[in-house]
Amino acid sequence: MLFLVENIARFSVLVPVIFYLFLKSKDKSLQVLFYFLIFILIHQIVFNSLNNRQSPYTNAFNGFYTPIEFVFTALYIRFNIKNLSYKRFILVSLVIYFICWTPFLILGKTQDYFSYFRAVTYSIIIIHCLLFFYEQMRYPQSLFIYTQRQFWGIVGLLLFAAGTFFIFLFDQFSNNVNGFLEQYVFIHAILFIARNLFFAITFIIKPEKIPFVDISPSIT
Amino acid sequence: MFFLQATNPTNTTYVVYFGTFGMLLLAVGLIVFIVFHQRKVIYFQLRMKKMQEDQQQMMLQASIQSQEEERQRIAADLHDDAGPLLATVRLYLNEGLIHQDQGTQLQSIYNAKQIIDDTIQLIRNMSHNLIPPTLKNFGLESAVNDMFQKINGSGSISASARFHDYKRRLKLEYELSIFRVLQELVNNTLKHSHSSFIHLTQNKTDQYIYIRMHHDGEGLTQTEYEKLRDTPKGMGLKNIYSRVKILNSKILFEKDSSNTYYKVTIEIPVEAML
Numbered sequence: 001m002l003f004l005v006e007n008i009a010r011f012s013v014l015v016p017v018i019f020y021l022f023l024k025s026k027d028k029s030l031q032v033l034f035y036f037l038i039f040i041l042i043h044q045i046v047f048n049s050l051n052n053r054q055s056p057y058t059n060a061f062n063g064f065y066t067p068i069e070f071v072f073t074a075l076y077i078r079f080n081i082k083n084l085s086y087k088r089f090i091l092v093s094l095v096i097y098f099i100c101w102t103p104f105l106i107l108g109k110t111q112d113y114f115s116y117f118r119a120v121t122y123s124i125i126i127i128h129c130l131l132f133f134y135e136q137m138r139y140p141q142s143l144f145i146y147t148q149r150q151f152w153g154i155v156g157l158l159l160f161a162a163g164t165f166f167i168f169l170f171d172q173f174s175n176n177v178n179g180f181l182e183q184y185v186f187i188h189a190i191l192f193i194a195r196n197l198f199f200a201i202t203f204i205i206k207p208e209k210i211p212f213v214d215i216s217p218s219i220t
Numbered sequence: 221m222f223f224l225q226a227t228n229p230t231n232t233t234y235v236v237y238f239g240t241f242g243m244l245l246l247a248v249g250l251i252v253f254i255v256f257h258q259r260k261v262i263y264f265q266l267r268m269k270k271m272q273e274d275q276q277q278m279m280l281q282a283s284i285q286s287q288e289e290e291r292q293r294i295a296a297d298l299h300d301d302a303g304p305l306l307a308t309v310r311l312y313l314n315e316g317l318i319h320q321d322q323g324t325q326l327q328s329i330y331n332a333k334q335i336i337d338d339t340i341q342l343i344r345n346m347s348h349n350l351i352p353p354t355l356k357n358f359g360l361e362s363a364v365n366d367m368f369q370k371i372n373g374s375g376s377i378s379a380s381a382r383f384h385d386y387k388r389r390l391k392l393e394y395e396l397s398i399f400r401v402l403q404e405l406v407n408n409t410l411k412h413s414h415s416s417f418i419h420l421t422q423n424k425t426d427q428y429i430y431i432r433m434h435h436d437g438e439g440l441t442q443t444e445y446e447k448l449r450d451t452p453k454g455m456g457l458k459n460i461y462s463r464v465k466i467l468n469s470k471i472l473f474e475k476d477s478s479n480t481y482y483k484v485t486i487e488i489p490v491e492a493m494l
Contacts, residue, residue, distance in 0.1 A: 144259065159244065170236050180233065
């Protein structure tokens with residue numbers, strides 16, 4: 001069962017990628033999402049290859065996954081936010097994130113460190129997602145928010161970040177607790193599949209041709 | 221991360237499941253809330269937009285109606301006054317005039333001249349009603365003083381105006397709009413307030429021109445003005461509102477702090493007008 005879910009999760013990345021290739025959109029945010037998926041694919045291939053060979057660089061390589069994932073998600077959210085202050089906030093949080101974490105990334109590669117590091121990263125991603133939703137609440141762009149393609153992308157990111165927060169936080173106990181690794185893989189795989197499906201929906205949904213005319217004051 | 225260290229590793233499985241489930245529940249709840257709340261915001265905005273459109277429609281109708289009334293008044297003046305006068309002149313100057321004696325001819329020509337003078341005066345008055353010559357030639361201050369002089373002439377009410385800083389005239393179309401607003405305000409005061417005096421003052425700051433009108437009769441507060449303006453009857457108030465809006469200005473109806481006078485303040489931005 002676990003093996004099946006894990007493999008479905010691995011191949012689920014291909015679904016949004018194929019949709020994007022059919023779509024061929026010039027939308028920058030979708031391009032970011034596409035490159036993010038390509039990055040995940042490459043990471044999976046390289047990681048599996050290193051893991052199979054029991055390479056000593058596996059953990060070091062894995063350590064770079066979260067910061068790069070954070071960059072992609074931050075960029076994706078930034079492209080979908082219109083308010084200048086929020087955009088600045090995302091940019092500043094990105095800079096501060098790297099200033100704070102780069103030394104730790106180089107020096108402290110322990111299991112505890114990765115656990116906290118990922119939990120903090122996903123907390124920031126949740127905050128970014130909330131910023132997007134807050135903006136949508138204050139300055140709605142369309143009559144039904146779910147007709148916007150970016151909505152589904154952000155929903156995918158938010159659910160994945162919220163759902164995996166605890167397993168990343170408790171990742172430090174993975175060696176001590178019986179069955180934790182299976183639990184980790186199961187939850188991660190389910191949420192990973194869900195996120196990829198949401199990304200696929202993002203690529204499928206056509207952009208609205210008639211934008212909603214907003215009477216609220218300019219937000220830029 | 222104290223709670224993580226304190227957690228018994230055997231319970232970790234439950235904590236992770238419940239934690240994950242809780243976080244997902246929160247996230248889904250939040251998304252559902254946002255979907256519904258956003259829809260509420262949109263409906264509210266649409267309602268606001270519709271109300272604004274309705275109000276604009278009402279203003280447009282008021283403006284068209286007032287234009288139509290003005291046209292009817294001019295048509296009535298022309299038909300009832302100028303028409304008969306010119307017809308009378310035609311009667312005096314008919315073909316039979318050459319067969320009459322010289323005295324009668326002179327008398328007829330004199331009468332016709334008198335009637336033509338009356339007609340000229342009538343047309344001049346009509347023209348003055350369309351745009352007061354004092355306003356056109358000498359500006360708002362003189363036009364207001366002229367209007368108040370005529371009101372004083374009736375003896376029933378005392379009207380006075382004081383312009384503190386009006387050295388530089390505004391554009392004629394703006395002056396005319398302000399004058400029409402003042403005319404309507406004065407007219408309303410004369411009709412409804414039973415006041416004994418009207419006093420108008422003008423002041424200027426770097427950004428705004430303030431025109432204030434006081435009277436000691438019964439007046440309107442801002443709420444009453446807005447309420448009356450939105451009823452089908454408040455045609456004059458609608459005209460005031462649309463003119464003030466065109467001027468990009470504000471109008472405020474209030475009762476004086478002493479509760480003795482009613483005050484109307486018009487705030488006109490200087491920049492837009494010079």
